[in-house]
Amino acid sequence: MNTKSATPPQGRFGRLLHNIVRYRVLLLMLLPTSIIFFINCYIPMFGLFIAFKNINYIDGIMGSPWAGLDNFRFLFATSDALRVTINTVGYNVVFIISGLILSVSLAIAINEVRNKLASKFFQTVMIMPNFLSMVVVSFIVYAFLHPEYGFLVKHILPMFGYSSVNAYMHPEAWPYILWITKMWHSIGIGSVIYLAAITGISEELYEAAVMDGASKWQQITKITLPLLTPIMVILTILNMGGIFRSDFGLFYHVTLDSGALRSTTDVIDTYVYRGLIQLNDLGMSSAANFYQSVVGFFLVIGANALARKLNRDTALF
Amino acid sequence: MTTASRSNPYTKGSTTAQIILNVFFIAFSLACILPIVLIVAISLTNEKALTLQGYKFWPDHIDASAYQYLFKHSETLVKAYGVSLTVTLIGTVLAVLLIALYAYPLYRKDFPFKKTFNFYLLITMLFSGGLVPFYLLYVNYLDLKDSLVALILPGLSNAFYIFITRTFFQQTIPEEMIESGKLDGASEWRIFFQLVLPISLPVLATIGLFTTLMYWNDWFNSMLFINDTNKFSLQYVMIQMIRQAEFFKTQLAGTGVALMVQESVPTESLRMAMVVLSIGPILFIYPFFQKYFTKGLTIGAIKG
Numbered sequence: 001m002n003t004k005s006a007t008p009p010q011g012r013f014g015r016l017l018h019n020i021v022r023y024r025v026l027l028l029m030l031l032p033t034s035i036i037f038f039i040n041c042y043i044p045m046f047g048l049f050i051a052f053k054n055i056n057y058i059d060g061i062m063g064s065p066w067a068g069l070d071n072f073r074f075l076f077a078t079s080d081a082l083r084v085t086i087n088t089v090g091y092n093v094v095f096i097i098s099g100l101i102l103s104v105s106l107a108i109a110i111n112e113v114r115n116k117l118a119s120k121f122f123q124t125v126m127i128m129p130n131f132l133s134m135v136v137v138s139f140i141v142y143a144f145l146h147p148e149y150g151f152l153v154k155h156i157l158p159m160f161g162y163s164s165v166n167a168y169m170h171p172e173a174w175p176y177i178l179w180i181t182k183m184w185h186s187i188g189i190g191s192v193i194y195l196a197a198i199t200g201i202s203e204e205l206y207e208a209a210v211m212d213g214a215s216k217w218q219q220i221t222k223i224t225l226p227l228l229t230p231i232m233v234i235l236t237i238l239n240m241g242g243i244f245r246s247d248f249g250l251f252y253h254v255t256l257d258s259g260a261l262r263s264t265t266d267v268i269d270t271y272v273y274r275g276l277i278q279l280n281d282l283g284m285s286s287a288a289n290f291y292q293s294v295v296g297f298f299l300v301i302g303a304n305a306l307a308r309k310l311n312r313d314t315a316l317f
Numbered sequence: 318m319t320t321a322s323r324s325n326p327y328t329k330g331s332t333t334a335q336i337i338l339n340v341f342f343i344a345f346s347l348a349c350i351l352p353i354v355l356i357v358a359i360s361l362t363n364e365k366a367l368t369l370q371g372y373k374f375w376p377d378h379i380d381a382s383a384y385q386y387l388f389k390h391s392e393t394l395v396k397a398y399g400v401s402l403t404v405t406l407i408g409t410v411l412a413v414l415l416i417a418l419y420a421y422p423l424y425r426k427d428f429p430f431k432k433t434f435n436f437y438l439l440i441t442m443l444f445s446g447g448l449v450p451f452y453l454l455y456v457n458y459l460d461l462k463d464s465l466v467a468l469i470l471p472g473l474s475n476a477f478y479i480f481i482t483r484t485f486f487q488q489t490i491p492e493e494m495i496e497s498g499k500l501d502g503a504s505e506w507r508i509f510f511q512l513v514l515p516i517s518l519p520v521l522a523t524i525g526l527f528t529t530l531m532y533w534n535d536w537f538n539s540m541l542f543i544n545d546t547n548k549f550s551l552q553y554v555m556i557q558m559i560r561q562a563e564f565f566k567t568q569l570a571g572t573g574v575a576l577m578v579q580e581s582v583p584t585e586s587l588r589m590a591m592v593v594l595s596i597g598p599i600l601f602i603y604p605f606f607q608k609y610f611t612k613g614l615t616i617g618a619i620k621g
Contacts, residue, residue, distance in 0.1 A: 044451040134536075
């Protein structure tokens with residue numbers, strides 16, 4: 001490969017062939033992962049058309065008869081579609097906005113901690129919840145909410161005059177429970193990203209501000225926040241692209257998949273999963289799956305276009 | 318770099334502010350740790366005390382009988398640990414190697430197909446077929462039901478980690494190094510394994526930690542593809558345990574069956590002991606990798 005070819009090959013095809021031979025080793029390096037991506041991502045993309053089929057396991061994907069838009073008609077005729085859409089989007093919007101506010105506040109606050117050792121300790125601990133699986137998190141929530149023995153139920157609620165409460169039967173409580181769980185799991189790690197951006201801000205700006213008599217609060221609102229705004233905006237827009245997808249574990253395990261809670265906890269992902277695995281309702285499930293994938297695609301494209309308009313460097317593509 | 322707090326005197330707040338800040342963060346840290354402590358406490362509480370007093374942070378007597386029981390009747394546990402370990406080890410090694418192998422050509426400025434393969438990755442981040450076709454492909458066409466391959470293969474495709482690794486290569490490996498390697502007559506493989514990989518340890522450790530956690534914490538693929546009890550992963554066994562508990566509680570409450578079942582089904586402290594054993598390894602490796610992953614996370618987040 002270190003021999004330069006004497007005459008550059010002519011024509012598009014010739015050049016292509018030449019490059020393939022010349023870079024065969026690099027191409028070989030790319031091969032295994034390319035195949036894996038083909039299996040895991042590309043083939044399923046083409047499988048989306050099964051939403052238009054009356055699919056059954058015996059005839060398989062190809063053999064099953066076409067169903068036209070029937071699956072979609074059934075899906076949108078039920079109240080399910082509206083409910084899971086509202087839940088999915090609602091939770092995501094709340095998670096994105098409150099996650100942003102809390103992560104940025106935490107990052108600004110921890111940046112003000114003078115003791116390096118303490119600061120490092122706090123960061124280490126804050127990130128830890130993120131390393132627990134949602135199954136473990138579901139046990140933690142259960143330990144607090146267990147109808148008879150739960151820490152909250154047994155020791156805290158009685159102080160306010162409540163006796164035994166089975167939270168797993170009360171759907172109206174779950175938006176709050178899931179919100180607290182999600183924030184507990186994710187804001188620590190979210191703040192690390194903003195902290196990195198803050199430490200990148202030039203010291204001189206603050207020095208100059210102090211010379212001009214700026215208070216701490218003014219430094220934060222006039223320097224830190226404006227300089228963080230671009231990354232806040234971009235990350236938020238990119239998160240908006242994922243608004244049709246949810247943290248499956250949060251909605252499935254933490255709620256213990258309790259049927260009584262569905263009105264406030266069922267999201268598109270859990271709906272598709274249940275349709276596929278538990279109910280074996282492939283038609284409905286694949287229609288919901290298609291709906292999620294296609295809307296999700298346009299949201300990502302739109303979000304990225306918006307991000308690109310605001311700042312070329314930060315957009316995904 | 319993320320852990321540095323400002324040392325310059327101009328930006329320091331007052332001592333009172335420092336006290337308030339520290340108190341706040343101590344409280345916040347406790348909020349992050351205490352729920353885990355509660356789980357540990359329950360696992361160490363006597364079963365009778367649990368039913369009388371509920372879950373508490375401080376057991377009256379430490380009682381390790383749940384752990385003793387687990388170690389005695391631990392066939393399921395040992396098997397599940399074995400499955401999780403195998404999947405995590407093989408998965409992580411494969412994933413890190415494959416990610417580096419894909420990221421490296423994308424970093425090479427002279428590689429003419431760079432754009433094509435970048436694009437090939439990008440598409441996977443934008444558009445997904447979703448669960449149903451993925452499931453049917455694995456079960457009906459690849460015949461991976463009840464196969465450990467079904468637990469490893471899905472985790473191997475991660476475009477995001479490839480981009481992080483590529484960015485790391487771009488920032489730390491000078492082109493001249495590759496050039497001089499070539500001039501010395503080293504093959505591409507040799508350059509990759511003996512020059513590139515050794516100086517890329519920080520990013521490999523970051524990706525390695527992320528993939529280890531992903532495989533260790535994975536329950537979704539088990540839930541989808543595994544029916545054979547011998548191949549349950551640790552997380553999946555835990556799912557079964559918490560579901561069973563709730564099932565018996567709600568369905569059979571007050572009936573004679575409930576009492577009977579209570580004798581044979583894993584008890585409260587036993588279930589929490591299982592959780593403790595499943596998070597143990599994570600808490601153990603976490604401090605070793607911590608310094609790498611904040612850096613890796615930052616690179617990835619800012620320059621996707």
